[in-house]
Amino acid sequence: MVNENIKEIPVGIADLKVVRTPNRLITLGLGSCVGVCLYDPTTHTAGLLHLMLPDSTKFSQVTKKAKFADLGIQELISLMKKNGAITSKLIAKLVGGAQMFSGMDDKLTMNIGKRNVEKTREILKSLSISVAAQDVGGNKGRTMIVDATNGKVYIRTLGKQQKVI
Amino acid sequence: MSQSEMSPMHLDALKEIGNIGMGNALTSLSQLVNQELSMTVPQTGFYPLEDVISQVGGEEKLVSCVILRVLGDIQGTVMFVFDEQSTYLLIDLLMGLPEGSTTMLDEMGQSAVQEVGNVLTGSFTSAIGMMSQLKLVTTVPVFALDMLGAILPSVMIASGRVEDKILAIENELFQSNQKVKGHFFFFADPDAVDKLLEALGLTE
Numbered sequence: 177m178v179n180e181n182i183k184e185i186p187v188g189i190a191d192l193k194v195v196r197t198p199n200r201l202i203t204l205g206l207g208s209c210v211g212v213c214l215y216d217p218t219t220h221t222a223g224l225l226h227l228m229l230p231d232s233t234k235f236s237q238v239t240k241k242a243k244f245a246d247l248g249i250q251e252l253i254s255l256m257k258k259n260g261a262i263t264s265k266l267i268a269k270l271v272g273g274a275q276m277f278s279g280m281d282d283k284l285t286m287n288i289g290k291r292n293v294e295k296t297r298e299i300l301k302s303l304s305i306s307v308a309a310q311d312v313g314g315n316k317g318r319t320m321i322v323d324a325t326n327g328k329v330y331i332r333t334l335g336k337q338q339k340v341i
Numbered sequence: 342m343s344q345s346e347m348s349p350m351h352l353d354a355l356k357e358i359g360n361i362g363m364g365n366a367l368t369s370l371s372q373l374v375n376q377e378l379s380m381t382v383p384q385t386g387f388y389p390l391e392d393v394i395s396q397v398g399g400e401e402k403l404v405s406c407v408i409l410r411v412l413g414d415i416q417g418t419v420m421f422v423f424d425e426q427s428t429y430l431l432i433d434l435l436m437g438l439p440e441g442s443t444t445m446l447d448e449m450g451q452s453a454v455q456e457v458g459n460v461l462t463g464s465f466t467s468a469i470g471m472m473s474q475l476k477l478v479t480t481v482p483v484f485a486l487d488m489l490g491a492i493l494p495s496v497m498i499a500s501g502r503v504e505d506k507i508l509a510i511e512n513e514l515f516q517s518n519q520k521v522k523g524h525f526f527f528f529a530d531p532d533a534v535d536k537l538l539e540a541l542g543l544t545e
Contacts, residue, residue, distance in 0.1 A: 189390055189494055204400035205490020208498060228494055229503060243503065276495040277408065277483040288498050317491020319401060334403055334488060
């Protein structure tokens with residue numbers, strides 16, 4: 177079923193967007209980055225954040241809030257509020273945080289993906305937003321699509337069948 | 342050196358460094374696979390991550406990447422990107438197999454591609470080292486076969502590059518019949534460019 181009225185809005189790297197039903201959000205190629213989907217089932221409002229790093233406080237210059245878990249999640253929540261979402265109803269779904277490289281180099285294989293996921297969960301917990309589902313870790317890149325109608329998240333991985341959480 | 346401080350002359354110098362370094366590297370690879378290989382004139386500039394990704398083929402493009410860190414007097418990250426078909430053909434060439442023999446990546450194939458990265462980077466850094474009298478060493482390569490969009494940001498983060506725009510020397514390499522195509526990137530760490538230009542006597 178193809179409905180031409182449904183728009184699929186792309187979310188870039190270090191970017192965030194919010195849509196309402198019947199639209200969708202898509203972000204391509206999550207590696208160690210984490211895609212944070214926030215969803216309000218009562219107003220059918222979905223938000224998606226493609227974050228790269230856990231913590232902005234280690235950097236002196238912050239040009240894009242959506243690059244970081246700590247600032248990006250706050251920013252996403254306020255944008256969702258502006259779009260009519262109710263903060264207390266929000267649930268979260270997490271995708272990404274993979275370890276992309278195999279090899280011996282410690283610096284390149286240090287697990288930034290895992291740290292992104294840990295920090296994201298910690299922040300969500302402090303905001304009393306529960307994580308309803310997640311597909312994180314492993315060593316494969318993922319593309320995620322969020323459907324604002326039902327809050328479902330579709331995940332594409334190379335060489336595997338599409339997964340729904 | 343930041344984007345605003347860099348003059349067209351500096352960018353030209355980096356382009357030339359890329360040209361010499363890659364030329365040297367390509368000669369080594371040509372010898373290794375016994376095939377004539379060519380390359381485009383390198384591009385140098387500050388690019389947003391998204392532009393780098395779209396130049397190679399988009400976020401979801403399946404690619405193999407060999408990544409090495411350059412350490413020593415100057416630091417940076419070297420990355421080779423080959424698309425899926427080129428990866429398999431490279432393996433055939435290296436193993437002396439008939440074209441089309443390799444259709445999936447096994448451990449042997451992976452280490453063959455890693456070795457290509459090793460050889461290329463080794464000659465690249467030794468050419469730059471010779472020119473600038475700087476000491477450069479490379480780390481053991483790491484490898485990934487996946488979506489480009491998943492790999493590149495992870496590389497940038499792991500090498501501590503989190504700016505919106507990255508300084509890259511980039512060129513395309515290909516075999517004479519265009520069957521093997523690859524991209525080469527050198528991402529310089531923040532102060533590496535200053536040191537490099539200074540060593541070459543190009544700072545005022």
